[in-house]
Amino acid sequence: MFSRSLLIIALCILLPLPTAANLFSAPTIDGHIKTLNSWYDSPTWSQLDDGFFSANSQRLSMKTDIGDVIKAELAIDNLALYSGPPTQILLPADSPNRRLDLEHDSNHGARWSNRLSIDRLTLGGSYQDLDWSIGRQAVGFGRIVIFSPLDIIAPFPPDALDTDVRPGVDAVRTVYYFGLGGQIGGTIVFGADRDRNSYLVTFSVNKSGIDLLGIGGTLRDRGMLGLGVAGNLGTLGVKAEASYYNGKDVGQPGGDLHEDFTIGAIELWYRFNNGAVLLGQYLYNGAGAERPEEYLLAATSAPFNEGLAFLTGQQYLLLGPSWEFHPLASISGLLIRNLEDDSTLLRPQLQLSLTDNLSLDLFYSFNFGEDPQAVVPGIFIPRSEFGSAGDNGGLLLRWYF
Numbered sequence: 001m002f003s004r005s006l007l008i009i010a011l012c013i014l015l016p017l018p019t020a021a022n023l024f025s026a027p028t029i030d031g032h033i034k035t036l037n038s039w040y041d042s043p044t045w046s047q048l049d050d051g052f053f054s055a056n057s058q059r060l061s062m063k064t065d066i067g068d069v070i071k072a073e074l075a076i077d078n079l080a081l082y083s084g085p086p087t088q089i090l091l092p093a094d095s096p097n098r099r100l101d102l103e104h105d106s107n108h109g110a111r112w113s114n115r116l117s118i119d120r121l122t123l124g125g126s127y128q129d130l131d132w133s134i135g136r137q138a139v140g141f142g143r144i145v146i147f148s149p150l151d152i153i154a155p156f157p158p159d160a161l162d163t164d165v166r167p168g169v170d171a172v173r174t175v176y177y178f179g180l181g182g183q184i185g186g187t188i189v190f191g192a193d194r195d196r197n198s199y200l201v202t203f204s205v206n207k208s209g210i211d212l213l214g215i216g217g218t219l220r221d222r223g224m225l226g227l228g229v230a231g232n233l234g235t236l237g238v239k240a241e242a243s244y245y246n247g248k249d250v251g252q253p254g255g256d257l258h259e260d261f262t263i264g265a266i267e268l269w270y271r272f273n274n275g276a277v278l279l280g281q282y283l284y285n286g287a288g289a290e291r292p293e294e295y296l297l298a299a300t301s302a303p304f305n306e307g308l309a310f311l312t313g314q315q316y317l318l319l320g321p322s323w324e325f326h327p328l329a330s331i332s333g334l335l336i337r338n339l340e341d342d343s344t345l346l347r348p349q350l351q352l353s354l355t356d357n358l359s360l361d362l363f364y365s366f367n368f369g370e371d372p373q374a375v376v377p378g379i380f381i382p383r384s385e386f387g388s389a390g391d392n393g394g395l396l397l398r399w400y401f
Contacts, residue, residue, distance in 0.1 A: 023066060023067055024064055024065070024066060025065040025066075026064070027063060027064040028062070028063045028064070029060070029061070029062050030061050030401060031058070031059045031060040031061050031075075031400070031401055032057070032058075032059050032164070032398060032400045032401070033057070033059075034058075034162065034397065034399070035054060035055070035056045035057075035397050036054070036056075036161065036162065036394065036396045037052070037054045037055075037394045037396075038052070038053055038054075038392050038393065038394030039051075039052050039393060040052070040053075040392035041390035041392065042390050043388060043390045044390075045372055045374075045380065046380075047378075048088075049085055051083070051085055051088045052082075052084050053081065053082060053083045053084070053088070053089040054082040055079065055080075055089075056079070056080040056081070057077065057078070057079050057080075058078045058080075059075060059076070059077050059119070059165065061075035061120065062075070066123075069126070070124070070125045071124050071125060072122065072123055072124075073120045073122040073124075073137070074121055074122075075121075075168070076116070076117070076119070077115075077116075077117050077118075078114065078116050079092075079115045079117075080113075081114070082111065083113075086110055090109060090113075091105055091108055091113050092115070093305075095154070095169065096191055096192065096196055096220060096306045096307065097153055097169035097170065097171075097189050097198070098136070098168075098169060098170050098190070098192070099170045099190035099192065102118040102136070103115060103117040118136065118168075119136065119167065119168040120135075120136055120138075121136040121168075122134070122136060122137040123135055124137075129176055129177045129178065130174060130175070130176050130177075131173075131174065131175045131177075132174045132175075133171075133172070133173045134171075135170070135171075136168040136169065136170050136171075137168055137171055137173070138165075138166040138167075138168060138169075139154065139166075139169050139173065139187060139189060140154075141202060141213075141226075142155075142241055143228060143239050143241070144228075144239050144241055144267045144281065145269075145279055145320070146158055146279055146281045146318045146320050147281065147310075147318065148241060148265070149226065149228075149241045149243045149263040149264055149283075150213060150215055150226045150241045152224070152243060152308060153171075153187075153189055154166060154169055154307060155307065155308070157310040158283075158311070158334075159310075159334060159336065159365075161349075161361065161363065162396060162398075170189065170190040171189045171190065172187070172188045173185060173186070173188075174186050179205070179206075180206055181205070181211070182203075182205040182206065183202075183203065183205075184201070184202070185201070185202045185203070186200070186201055187201075187202065191220055195220075195221045196220045196221065197220070197221075198217070198218060198219045200215055200216070200218075200219070201215070201216055202214065209231060210229060210230070210231040211228075211231065212227075212228070212229055213228035213241070214226065215243070219308075220306060222246055222247070222248045222256070223245070223246040224246070226241065226243035226244070227241070227242060228240065228241035228242070235270065235271070236269070236270055237268065237270070238266075238268060238269075239267045239269070240264075240265070240266045242262055242263070242264030242265075243263050243264070244261075244262045245261055245262070245286075246259075246260050247259045247260055248302065249302065253300075254300065254301065254302055254305060255301065255302050256287070256301060256303065257287065257288075257294075257297060257298060257301050258286065258287075262284065262286040263283075263284065263285055263287060263309065264284045264286075265282060265283045265284070267280065267281040268280045268281075274323070275323060276321065276322070276323040278319070278320075279318075279319065279320035280317075280318070280319050281318040281319075282315075283311075283315075283316040284314060284315055285309060285315070286314065287301070287309040288311055288313045288314045289313065290340075292381075292382045292383050292385070293381050293383075295382045295385060295388075296382065298312040298313075299312050311336070311385070312385055313338045313340050313385050314340060315338070315339040316336060316338055317336075317337040318334075318337075319334070319335040320333070320335075321333050327353075328353040329350070329352050329353070330350075330351045331348070331349065331351070332348075332351065333348045333349060334346075334349070335347075336386075338369070338384065341383070341384040342369065343367070343368060343369025343370070343385045343386035343387045344366075344369065345365060345366070345368075345389075346365070346368070347363055347364065347366070349361060349362065349363040350363075357399055357400045357401060358397075358398070358399045358400075359397075359398050360395060360396070361395065361396040361397075361398075362395050363394065363395070363396070364391070364392070364393035365392050365393065366391050367386040367387065367390065367391055368386060368387065369383075369384030369385060369386045369388070370383040370384040370387045371384075371387055371388075372387070372388050
């Protein structure tokens with residue numbers, strides 16, 4: 001399926017060029033090469049070995065104009081993954097927001113594995129105040145930085161190290177712009193089958209310096225409604241967002257944990273006189289579990305399988321400080337505190353700009369919390385979220401062209 005689709009795409013791109021060269025503008029080509037290398041300690045309570053993994057990404061992107069009104073984008077990604085021991089770190093799971101089979105995996109579960117995929121395949125354009133796009137593209141909503149409850153299609157985890165490129169999803173989008181910063185849009189995101197499609201209407205409007213955001217519809221056969229507000233109180237930036245969902249397949253394996261649930265957050269942003277920036281967020285994760293012994297159920301529920309939720313508890317404090325102390329160097333940090341079981345993830349990070357297009361990040365993650373409880377040999381029940389994980393550290397090297 002992948003080879004046939006790739007052949008059709010290549011023909012669609014290449015065949016028109018000789019016969020209608022004057023229709024296409026000169027393409028813009030860019031991309032990156034990245035390597036993320038991490039050493040991780042096994043938890044003290046487990047019998048697992050310490051390990052190492054290396055995720056190496058290569059991306060090539062092309063954008064071109066077709067005539068005066070249509071824009072086209074194509075991007076190909078390759079991920080080469082090393083995991084030692086094997087099967088400890090696996091290739092990412094298939095996206096729940098893709099209908100077309102444009103990926104090819106090799107040696108899944110082996111020490112060395114690989115995924116080749118088409119991450120962008122988009123046609124789009126504008127007509128007066130209306131924008132439209134169709135194909136594999138980036139779709140993102142919400143304004144909160146650390147973790148946005150309105151970013152419901154393909155959000156990044158709150159502890160993501162690399163958020164430069166949002167994964168592409170198969171979608172059709174239209175956005176109508178009005179007034180000063182106002183817009184209303186419709187989005188259809190195609191899943192593996194019709195029951196996993198998403199049908200969403202979005203709007204935003206600016207009133208007296210305050211952004212009001214809204215989203216509603218069906219998210220993978222789950223009714224939802226979300227609202228958000230963003231503004232400033234003097235020099236303090238304030239954002240608040242919440243999304244409400246009807247549960248689906250509740251009580252079934254791989255379904256939602258709750259008949260209905262809400263994910264909401266309040267984020268504060270402040271910049272100090274020395275240039276340091278502090279982000280602070282309270283997050284209520286209604287998709288999670290109320291008690292530590294239910295964390296394993298949460299981790300295998302539908303919101304986690306779909307990439308809608310990433311934390312297994314319900315109430316959190318998140319902090320994201322950063323400070324550029326030199327034009328070529330900055331430090332940042334991430335703290336995620338589970339307010340119910342008192343466990344914590346703490347990750348300091350150093351970012352260095354080596355040249356204009358080359359950067360290096362060094363990081364180390366500490367996990368604090370109660371160890372799981374052994375009920376029988378080899379079977380453990382969590383007593384805290386982050387106490388179940390070992391520490392890890394490494395480097396992320398990125399080159400852009």
